[in-house]
Amino acid sequence: MKQRFISSAQIILQLALTTVGLTGQSYPGKPQIIRCRSLEKETFSCWWKPGSDGGLPNNYTLFYSKDSEEKIYECPDYLTSGPNSCYFDKNHTNPWTTYIITVMATNEIGSNSSDPQHVDVTSIVQPDAPVNLSLETNTSANMSYLWAKWSPPPLADASSNSHVYHYELRLKPEEKEEWETVSVGMQTHYEMSSLQAGVKYIVQVRCMLDLGEWSEWSLERRIQIPKERLPPEKPTIIKCRSPEKETFTCWWKPASDEGLSTNHTLLYSKEGEEKVYECPDYKTAGPNSCYFDKKHTSFWTIYNITVRATNEMGSNVSDPHYVDVTYIVQPDPPVNITLELKKSVNRKPYLVLTWSPPPLADVRSGWLTLEYELRLKPEEGEEWETIFVGQQTQCKMFSLNPGKRYIVQIHCKPDHHGLWSEWSPEMYIEIPTDFRVKDMVVWIIVGVLSSLICLIMSWIMILKGYRMMAFILPPVPGPKIKGIDTHLLETGKSEELLSALGCHGFPPTSDCEELLIEYLEVEDSEDQQLMPSHDTPSKNPKIILKETDSDSGRGSCDSPSLLPVKCRESRAFPSTLQTQDVRAKEKKGGKGTWETQCTASEQKILPCNSESTSPCTWLAAQLPSSQPAMFAYHSTVEAFKITLNTTNVNSSPVLVGNEENHQSLYPIAETVYDDVEKKSEMENSKTDQTTVQVRKNQHNDKSPFLNSRLMDYVEVHKVRQDEEPTLLLKHKESSGKTKKCIVPGTSKEYTKVSTVVDHHILVLLPDQRMQHPPVSQEPVAETSQNPQQTQAEKNTSYSTTAPSNPTRDTSGSDYMDPSSFMPSFK
Amino acid sequence: CHTSGMLTPNGKEYVQKIPREELTHLILKLLQAWKEPLSHFNLHIEHHEELPDDSLSKAKEISNMVHELKTGVEKVTEKMQSMGIISNSLNGMASSEGTGLSISNEANMMSDSDFIHCFRRDSNKVQSYLKILKCRIMPENSC
Numbered sequence: 003m004k005q006r007f008i009s010s011a012q013i014i015l016q017l018a019l020t021t022v023g024l025t026g027q028s029y030p031g032k033p034q035i036i037r038c039r040s041l042e043k044e045t046f047s048c049w050w051k052p053g054s055d056g057g058l059p060n061n062y063t064l065f066y067s068k069d070s071e072e073k074i075y076e077c078p079d080y081l082t083s084g085p086n087s088c089y090f091d092k093n094h095t096n097p098w099t100t101y102i103i104t105v106m107a108t109n110e111i112g113s114n115s116s117d118p119q120h121v122d123v124t125s126i127v128q129p130d131a132p133v134n135l136s137l138e139t140n141t142s143a144n145m146s147y148l149w150a151k152w153s154p155p156p157l158a159d160a161s162s163n164s165h166v167y168h169y170e171l172r173l174k175p176e177e178k179e180e181w182e183t184v185s186v187g188m189q190t191h192y193e194m195s196s197l198q199a200g201v202k203y204i205v206q207v208r209c210m211l212d213l214g215e216w217s218e219w220s221l222e223r224r225i226q227i228p229k230e231r232l233p234p235e236k237p238t239i240i241k242c243r244s245p246e247k248e249t250f251t252c253w254w255k256p257a258s259d260e261g262l263s264t265n266h267t268l269l270y271s272k273e274g275e276e277k278v279y280e281c282p283d284y285k286t287a288g289p290n291s292c293y294f295d296k297k298h299t300s301f302w303t304i305y306n307i308t309v310r311a312t313n314e315m316g317s318n319v320s321d322p323h324y325v326d327v328t329y330i331v332q333p334d335p336p337v338n339i340t341l342e343l344k345k346s347v348n349r350k351p352y353l354v355l356t357w358s359p360p361p362l363a364d365v366r367s368g369w370l371t372l373e374y375e376l377r378l379k380p381e382e383g384e385e386w387e388t389i390f391v392g393q394q395t396q397c398k399m400f401s402l403n404p405g406k407r408y409i410v411q412i413h414c415k416p417d418h419h420g421l422w423s424e425w426s427p428e429m430y431i432e433i434p435t436d437f438r439v440k441d442m443v444v445w446i447i448v449g450v451l452s453s454l455i456c457l458i459m460s461w462i463m464i465l466k467g468y469r470m471m472a473f474i475l476p477p478v479p480g481p482k483i484k485g486i487d488t489h490l491l492e493t494g495k496s497e498e499l500l501s502a503l504g505c506h507g508f509p510p511t512s513d514c515e516e517l518l519i520e521y522l523e524v525e526d527s528e529d530q531q532l533m534p535s536h537d538t539p540s541k542n543p544k545i546i547l548k549e550t551d552s553d554s555g556r557g558s559c560d561s562p563s564l565l566p567v568k569c570r571e572s573r574a575f576p577s578t579l580q581t582q583d584v585r586a587k588e589k590k591g592g593k594g595t596w597e598t599q600c601t602a603s604e605q606k607i608l609p610c611n612s613e614s615t616s617p618c619t620w621l622a623a624q625l626p627s628s629q630p631a632m633f634a635y636h637s638t639v640e641a642f643k644i645t646l647n648t649t650n651v652n653s654s655p656v657l658v659g660n661e662e663n664h665q666s667l668y669p670i671a672e673t674v675y676d677d678v679e680k681k682s683e684m685e686n687s688k689t690d691q692t693t694v695q696v697r698k699n700q701h702n703d704k705s706p707f708l709n710s711r712l713m714d715y716v717e718v719h720k721v722r723q724d725e726e727p728t729l730l731l732k733h734k735e736s737s738g739k740t741k742k743c744i745v746p747g748t749s750k751e752y753t754k755v756s757t758v759v760d761h762h763i764l765v766l767l768p769d770q771r772m773q774h775p776p777v778s779q780e781p782v783a784e785t786s787q788n789p790q791q792t793q794a795e796k797n798t799s800y801s802t803t804a805p806s807n808p809t810r811d812t813s814g815s816d817y818m819d820p821s822s823f824m825p826s827f828k
Numbered sequence: 829c830h831t832s833g834m835l836t837p838n839g840k841e842y843v844q845k846i847p848r849e850e851l852t853h854l855i856l857k858l859l860q861a862w863k864e865p866l867s868h869f870n871l872h873i874e875h876h877e878e879l880p881d882d883s884l885s886k887a888k889e890i891s892n893m894v895h896e897l898k899t900g901v902e903k904v905t906e907k908m909q910s911m912g913i914i915s916n917s918l919n920g921m922a923s924s925e926g927t928g929l930s931i932s933n934e935a936n937m938m939s940d941s942d943f944i945h946c947f948r949r950d951s952n953k954v955q956s957y958l959k960i961l962k963c964r965i966m967p968e969n970s971c
Contacts, residue, residue, distance in 0.1 A: 301838045368963035
């Protein structure tokens with residue numbers, strides 16, 4: 003509510019005012035006293051500023067009162083000091099009193115008065131500025147003086163000129179900022195001397211009474227201090243040049259001009275003469291130069307040249323310059339430069355430059371001989387290649403790069419002492435690129451061919467790489483038996499293994515007997531393991547023939563096995579070991595035991611199934627290590643060699659050749675027998691005991707393993723000590739045919755195992771019975787009995803069941819036939 | 829320079845104006861005038877220890893060259909005379925010998941730098957004269 007009330011009141015007030023404003027009538031605004039000032043302490047004036055006039059004419063009245071007085075006076079003089087002012091003249095001015103002044107503005111409506119102003123005369127004294135400032139300069143004896151004069155400020159009352167003012171002067175160079183103020187005292191003039199010549203100065207003065215304030219600065223006055231007048235500085239001669247060895251020109255540098263006009267003159271004298279001449283021609287060569295024409299030019303004489311500068315104050319002479327025209331020749335650049343591209347024989351472009359000497363040079367008379375030098379660079383290049391050409395006026399450039407743009411310049415110099423001319427203006431030449439189609443085609447073809455070759459090579463590598471690697475780095479042969487799972491081997495489960503191999507019942511049971519060659523007779527018939535029986539082919543061969551790959555390189559008891567394979571009845575063929583070379587291997591112990599170590603690798607079981615067609619090669623070779631025996635039935639000689647060599651003493655590989663079907667020659671690991679050494683005489687002096695080495699099969703069939711055919715059996719024929727021992731492997735059936743061996747006359751058959759030596763060597767004895775191969779059961783039995791053992795000990799050979807039965811050997815098993823090791827072949 | 833006394837043309841026009849015989853003679857005179865002072869100079873600087881090593885050999889070389897040049901010019905002059913290109917009028921080499929002696933006396937008293945300066949100038953003179961002469965007599969090649 004209140005607010006509303008207030009606002010409404012304001013509105014009403016405003017309305018009233020505007021009404022008043024509209025009508026334009028109101029009481030006057032408040033005036034304001036601006037200032038009061040006394041010029042000389044005897045009079046003073048006050049000025050006020052009116053307020054708003056309220057639309058009606060205002061009257062202003064000034065009232066004052068002196069301090070300590072109540073009486074109010076009115077302004078005595080409104081006019082003298084101008085409008086809105088009040089002038090207090092001498093009669094009304096009392097310096098020692100304080101005036102209280104107010105101004106009232108009055109109009110028809112009302113009046114308004116200003117605030118009262120207290121004025122003390124003595125404190126408001128400020129004179130006017132001095133007037134009539136004048137400046138003068140005076141130069142005498144190289145010194146410039148500044149003379150300043152002025153007048154005191156004017157007063158209304160001329161009689162009061164007795165006032166004494168103090169003056170102050172200030173000046174500064176026109177361009178500078180800072181004033182230099184000088185206290186002048188009471189005089190109205192002043193002289194200054196330390197001023198810079200040639201500088202324009204600004205001067206001002208002001209005054210003051212003994213009390214009060216300084217007046218304002220007077221108006222500015224400017225003055226130019228004249229420059230110093232000096233004789234000119236020394237000019238210098240810059241250079242003298244002759245462009246053609248007939249005339250010459252000299253240039254000099256003039257002395258600095260200080261406002262005074264300076265004249266230059268060139269004077270010279272020749273060597274040997276005293277006379278001084280003046281320059282004949284100041285104009286031809288431009289300002290500040292002197293041109294000596296032909297007449298005034300002498301050669302082989304030294305000129306002494308000087309330049310003199312003269313002005314009002316004096317003159318100055320340059321240092322002398324000695325010149326012999328002969329040595330200052332600097333020609334103009336060569337002209338008429340032509341660049342031409344020509345093609346040489348092999349189609350490479352070369353550049354031919356020609357030029358002419360500068361026109362002024364008189365080369366024709368021989369007076370001036372010029373030497374030329376040219377430089378060029380590719381447009382983008384940084385360094386110039388400079389070539390000195392001598393006096394010739396043409397040049398051929400060969401070694402330029404096609405396709406680039408070149409810049410060429412030439413300059414010349416006299417052949418004797420002289421100076422190089424300026425370089426001629428730049429000339430551009432572009433060497434065309436010579437794209438010979440033939441070249442490009444050649445390169446393209448080369449590129450394509452090489453990429454093709456690379457592709458082919460890489461392809462070959464990818465495809466055949468493996469084989470090549472195999473060729474280069476033949477893989478290390480490892481044991482590999484077909485059908486044998488190495489895993490099974492590791493686990494040592496013979497049953498599984500054997501079953502995997504297809505043989506059953508390892509250790510060889512009596513079934514094996516059947517696999518044995520019929521001829522094999524085992525003496526001890528306890529175990530008829532060795533008994534070759536034809537009738538039970540079902541007996542599981544305990545020995546599994548290993549089939550080896552011919553290319554596995556591993557010895558395998560593969561193939562034409564020693565054992566008569568019943569399954570191979572039909573084609574039983576004795577594997578006859580050729581009696582080519584049976585050498586008794588030198589035994590360690592000199593035991594002449596024929597060890598038929600058929601260390602079939604423990605897991606080598608000859609598959610003796612009749613159905614099986616895989617020939618079993620049975621090779622006894624005991625490896626020194628527990629590695630599976632390397633049946634040397636493989637083509638590589640080394641294997642057998644290895645086996646031979648590495649076998650223990652006690653082991654001798656008995657190799658039974660593999661029989662191929664009707665092949666009389668069992669490709670016993672030929673290799674094996676190669677280096678069968680002669681065995682030494684056995685210790686056991688069993689007469690017929692000789693260690694036999696199965697020797698290489700004569701058959702040169704390099705496929706030692708006729709894997710596909712089983713060898714039915716092997717009959718070991720006798721071995722004669724004195725003869726070449728032969729181990730004949732006889733086929734059980736074709737016993738008649740088995741006599742392949744060449745063993746002369748030997749009719750013995752080593753079918754009797756005499757001893758077992760060292761637990762793994764069977765010593766065979768010849769058997770009297772020919773066709774009755776005794777079945778050496780026992781050893782076989784042993785063997786068979788200890789399949790586990792053999793299996794277990796990885797080193798045992800088949801033949802050696804010996805370990806268990808060292809003595810059983812003599813039981814009559816005359817021989818060790820492989821069948822003993824092998825389960826009966828069916 | 830000790831040869832300053834000789835009147836030699838010192839401007840192209842003057843050189844072209846004087847007859848060939850005179851020019852030739854002048855050349856020979858100049859060369860002759862330097863023969864003695866050069867040898868003297870060589871002797872003189874041999875005892876100079878401050879000079880670089882090249883200077884001695886160079887000075888000797890220059891003396892030889894001047895001598896050879898003189899000989900060559902003489903031969904050419906004879907040839908020219910025989911061919912009738914120039915006349916035989918000025919064959920007074922003997923007189924030049926005489927003047928040469930007095931000249932060389934002066935030469936011996938020059939300082940080294942003055943000597944070299946004078947020699948440089950005179951050799952330039954001779955070169956220019958010869959070139960002009962060549963082009964006057966055989967204007968074909970490079971003239």
